[in-house]
Amino acid sequence: MADSDSGEGLSIQDLQQHIHRxxxxxxxxxxxxxxxMWLMEEVGExxxxxxxxxxxxxxxxxxxxxxxxxxxxxxxxxxxxxxxxAKYGNGCPGCGKFECTCSLDEKP
Numbered sequence: 660m661a662d663s664d665s666g667e668g669l670s671i672q673d674l675q676q677h678i679h680r681x682x683x684x685x686x687x688x689x690x691x692x693x694x695x696m697w698l699m700e701e702v703g704e705x706x707x708x709x710x711x712x713x714x715x716x717x718x719x720x721x722x723x724x725x726x727x728x729x730x731x732x733x734x735x736x737x738x739x740x741x742x743x744x745a746k747y748g749n750g751c752p753g754c755g756k757f758e759c760t761c762s763l764d765e766k767p
Contacts, residue, residue, distance in 0.1 A: 672740040678729040686734050694734050698727040 669677060686694055705720040732739045746752055751759040753766075 670740070671743065672738070674725075675729045675732060675739055678726055679733045682730055683733055686730050689734075691731065691734050694727070694731045698724070698731055701727050 689697075701720065701723040705717075705724050708717045708720040711717070729739060732742075749755070750757045751761060753759065753761040
């Protein structure tokens, strides 16, 4: 098993706890609205990185979006591992299959 303090091989639950330990007090002080704005800024940076060809920057922006998503989940008191398992653990929420058969115009 990986050492969750090293950042290597973190599960969803481990990563959420890791982000909580590092930033929770600052995040709560900022609140949901302020934290959401930071998340949206990072999504914008990811959108720009997706249009470029800098793989390192792209990886960093994906990591930033995930970190800010976990941050806002902490502030909103949502366990992402539980939420993901509940919504996607039994297959696609649209068609119910593990290999989605929803049409391309549908959002599962």
